Amino acid sequence: MIYNIKRYLILLFVTLILVNFCCCSYSFTGASVPEHLKSIAIPDFVDRSGSGEPDLRVEFTNELIQKFIDDNTLRVDEKINADALLECTVSSLSDSPTVVAGGENVSVRRINITVRVVYKDLVKRKTLFENNFSNFGDYDSTGDIIEGRRAAIETAVDKITEDILLAVVSNW
Numbered sequence: 001m002i003y004n005i006k007r008y009l010i011l012l013f014v015t016l017i018l019v020n021f022c023c024c025s026y027s028f029t030g031a032s033v034p035e036h037l038k039s040i041a042i043p044d045f046v047d048r049s050g051s052g053e054p055d056l057r058v059e060f061t062n063e064l065i066q067k068f069i070d071d072n073t074l075r076v077d078e079k080i081n082a083d084a085l086l087e088c089t090v091s092s093l094s095d096s097p098t099v100v101a102g103g104e105n106v107s108v109r110r111i112n113i114t115v116r117v118v119y120k121d122l123v124k125r126k127t128l129f130e131n132n133f134s135n136f137g138d139y140d141s142t143g144d145i146i147e148g149r150r151a152a153i154e155t156a157v158d159k160i161t162e163d164i165l166l167a168v169v170s171n172w
Contacts (some may be wrong), residue, residue, distance in 0.1 A: 032170055033073055036123050040074040040168070041082035045115070051093035053153065060090060060115070064161040073169045084128075086168070087118040091132070095149070098138060109141045111152040115160055119168055131167060135159035 042065050045057040064086070068076050079085060092114045099108035114134040120127050137155030139148030 033168070034121065034128075037083045037121065038075060039077040039082045040068060040084040040086060041077055041079035041122075042068065042086050042088075043079060046089040049090045049093040049113070051090075053093065056090060056093070056153070056157075059154070059157055060088065060161065063157050064088070064164060067161050067165045071165055071169060079122075083121070083123050084168075085118075085120040085122055086164070087120070088164070089116045090114070091116050093153075097141075106141050108138050109149075109152070110136050110138050111149065111156050112136045113153070113156045113160060115164070117164055117167075129167065133160045133163045133167070135163065 042061065045060040045064075047053075047057040049056070065076055068074060074084065090113065092112070094112045096110055096112070097106040097108070098110040099106070112134060113136070114132055116130070116132055118127060118130045135156050137152030137159075139145075139152040141148065
């Protein structure tokens with residue numbers, strides 16, 4: 001009986017490993033990047049949101065650059081040496097209530113951020129796309145509001161930069 005259980009567990013383990021390696025190996029890397037593009041420049045974001053968030057443009061810029069470095073589809077380079085360019089502008093940041101508890105007390109707030117992105121092919125001198133990317137982060141307004149708001153902004157920044165990366169490397 002114990003022998004059968006061990007045999008079953010080993011068979012299950014081997015099957016899971018084989019399925020993982022054979023069937024679930026899917027990647028977006030390089031799916032839609034034109035073959036002649038090898039590098040990309042990501043200058044500092046421009047913040048036209050009027051939000052007053054002092055480090056918003058720096059946070060966006062650093063996060064997006066890191067995502068491209070981690071992805072490794074396009075090498076991040078200076079504009080003068082790059083084959084492609086991403087020009088990004090934070091166009092809006094709003095903070096609004098999303099959950100109103102009893103007595104009209106706001107318990108959850110939502111940060112919505114929109115970024116305008118222009119992706120240019122510097123080799124062929126053409127615009128590949130111009131898109132708006134929007135996403136959000138929620139925070140509890142009954143706790144530490146400053147820390148909660150900061151965390152919600154970081155969440156929105158992470159989601160938007162991931163969306164931008166996917167749009168560039170996989171045409172989503």
